Structures are given as C-alpha cells and as structure tokens.
Amino acid sequence: MDGFSHTPVLTAGVLDALAVQTGGRYVDGTIGGGGHAGMILVASAPDGWLGGCDRDGMAVEAASRRLAAFADRWEIRRGKFESLGDWISMGSVDAVLLDLGVSSPQLDLPERGFSFAADGPLDMRMDDRQEMTAAELVNTMAEEAMAKLIWEMGGEQKSRRIARAIVRERGVRPLGTTAQLAEIVEQVVPRRGARRHPATRTFQALRMAVNDEVGTLRRGLAVAVGLLRPGGRLVTITFHGVEARIIKGFGDAAVKSEVPTLRWVRRKSLKPDAEELEANMRSRSAQLRVLEKI
Numbered sequence: 604m605d606g607f608s609h610t611p612v613l614t615a616g617v618l619d620a621l622a623v624q625t626g627g628r629y630v631d632g633t634i635g636g637g638g639h640a641g642m643i644l645v646a647s648a649p650d651g652w653l654g655g656c657d658r659d660g661m662a663v664e665a666a667s668r669r670l671a672a673f674a675d676r677w678e679i680r681r682g683k684f685e686s687l688g689d690w691i692s693m694g695s696v697d698a699v700l701l702d703l704g705v706s707s708p709q710l711d712l713p714e715r716g717f718s719f720a721a722d723g724p725l726d727m728r729m730d731d732r733q734e735m736t737a738a739e740l741v742n743t744m745a746e747e748a749m750a751k752l753i754w755e756m757g758g759e760q761k762s763r764r765i766a767r768a769i770v771r772e773r774g775v776r777p778l779g780t781t782a783q784l785a786e787i788v789e790q791v792v793p794r795r796g797a798r799r800h801p802a803t804r805t806f807q808a809l810r811m812a813v814n815d816e817v818g819t820l821r822r823g824l825a826v827a828v829g830l831l832r833p834g835g836r837l838v839t840i841t842f843h844g845v846e847a848r849i850i851k852g853f854g855d856a857a858v859k860s861e862v863p864t865l866r867w868v869r870r871k872s873l874k875p876d877a878e879e880l881e882a883n884m885r886s887r888s889a890q891l892r893v894l895e896k897i
C-alpha cells in the first residue's frame with residue numbers, strides 16, 4: 604500500500620464514454636490516484652498514450668507510482684487542468700476526462716483539513732503551494748460575502764446565521780481547526796438525526812472557494828475542448844449541482860451557438876448503479892456527461 608487510496612467511480616461508463624481505442628491519445632486532467640488513468644492505458648494498449656495532471660502533489664506521486672508499469676506511455680505533470688495546453692498540443696487528443704471534486708485521501712487525511720470527521724488544521728488546499736487556506740478565508744472574509752458563498756456554493760439555507768456565528772467567534776479567537784468550525788456550524792444547524800453532518804454544506808462551500816473550483820472549471824473546459832481533435836470527447840464527472848450547472852451551461856452554449864462547436868453525446872447524466880453505491884458510498888452524487896467536438 605502506498606497510502607493513497609481512491610476508488611474510481613463509474614469505471615465502465617468512463618471507458619465507454621471516452622471511446623478508448625488501441626493507440627489513442629487521452630488526457631486525464633484530474634489524475635488523482637491514477638485509477639481511471641490505469642484503465643485507459645490498459646484499454647488503449649499496446650501503444651495508447653495518456654497525458655495527466657493534478658494540482659495535488661500527493662496525487663501526482665501516487666499516480667506516477669501506480670502507472671510505472673506502463674513505462675513510456677504516459678506523462679504526468681503537477682498543475683491545474685486549465686494549464687494542460689502549455690504542454691499538450693491543441694487538436695491532438697481523442698478524449699479528455701475531468702473527474703471533478705476531491706479525492707478520498709484529501710477527505711480522509713486529517714492534516715489536509717478538508718473534513719469535519721477528524722480534527723485537523725483548517726487548510727483545504729488541493730495544492731499546498733498555494734497561499735490561501737480555509738483558515739485565512741474564514742478569519743478574514745466579510746460576513747456578507749461569507750454568507751453569500753455558503754449559500755451559493757453550499758446551498759446552505761442557514762448561511763447568514765453561520766456566517767454571523769463565524770464572525771462572532773473569530774472576534775474571540777481566530778479559527779484554526781476543522782473541529783472548531785464544525786462545532787460553530789453545529790450550534791447554528793443542530794444535528795436532529797440528519798444523515799449528513801450539519802457542516803457538510805459549509806465545508807463544501809469553503810473548499811470550493813479556497814481552490815477556486817468554479818473559476819478553474821470554467822477556464823479548464825475551454826482548454827479541454829481546445830485539446831480535442833474533431834470527433835474527440837470531453838467526459839466530465841461532477842459531484843454537486845454547481846459543477847453540473849456549469850457543465851450543462853457550457854455544453855448548451857456551444858451546442859446552440861450559430862456555428863455549433865460541440866454536440867451532446869450524453870446530457871442526461873449517467874449515475875452509479877445500486878451495486879456501485881453499495882460498494883462505494885462516495886460515488887453517490889457522481890454524474891457523468893459526455894460532449895463531442897464537431
């Protein structure tokens with residue numbers, strides 16, 4: 604075990620959607636632990652190629668170890684998928700995969716600070732070279748802006764009260780840990796036996812802001828389409844409504860434009876079946892969509 608464990612979601616659907624073939628050229632913009640990437644290399648053997656990236660250094664290391672057996676058939680660089688055009692030629696790729704959101708190690712390792720389940724520093728950075736952390740955000744952001752963020756990115760109805768409680772608390776002592784933040788949220792949104800922890804939505808919103816997930820996705824989609832050859836496919840897996848709306852809006856605009864540049868292969872999402880849900884609870888909100896370049 605190399606300590607990095609992430610179960611890839613919708614595996615059969617991904618391979619089918621990417622239309623992987625022997626000798627094809629593929630890009631995985633969110634390589635994570637290399638689960639999907641390994642399957643792409645197997646399906647495109649003996650001479651398919653894969654370019655991959657991740658902004659998380661741990662993921663890049665884990666994926667590189669996992670794909671070592673495929674020797675010369677891949678290249679992985681650390682960085683955001685919006686920068687893939689810096690090293691992969693435009694119009695040269697058969698399919699691009701973006702499996703958005705967080706990896707299991709990001710959630711499971713307390714020191715990464717993404718989770719309320721175990722106490723850790725309030726960090727949430729996918730890329731630890733970045734300066735802004737969740738702690739900095741909650742300790743400096745104006746109350747109204749924070750309420751807006753928690754509402755818009757988390758869909759949390761009690762966003763104003765949560766933001767007010769955070770601002771009140773940080774006036775007493777700065778927020779520094781995930782447990783401290785989870786406790787503040789829990790005081791405003793009591794558990795009442797709910798299945799989800801009351802801080803889930805707030806943590807999601809802060810994570811999205813710390814990592815500029817909306818901005819990087821919008822910029823990344825345009826780059827991903829640029830990488831594709833005509834007939835090439837863009838396959839996305841989203842995990843919440845904000846991401847899904849961005850994908851649908853992006854696809855619809857390109858499909859309906861005066862000179863369409865994309866067509867939908869699958870706009871209505873593919874979701875995990877009962878068997879996958881049973882085996883991997885974290886797949887529960889995964890939605891796969893497919894666009895094809897014209």
Ligand SMILES: C[S@@+](CC[C@H](N)C(=O)[O-])C[C@H]1O[C@@H](n2cnc3c(N)ncnc32)[C@H](O)[C@@H]1O
Nearest residue numbers: 611633635636637638639657658659683684702
């Ligand atoms: C759900 S995981 C991917 C798992 C991967 N498909 C596998 O099979 O192991 C999402 C990954 O995307 C990365 N990520 C998120 N946004 C990114 C971005 N803008 N650029 C590059 N990587 C990003 C995260 O660091 C995380 O490792």
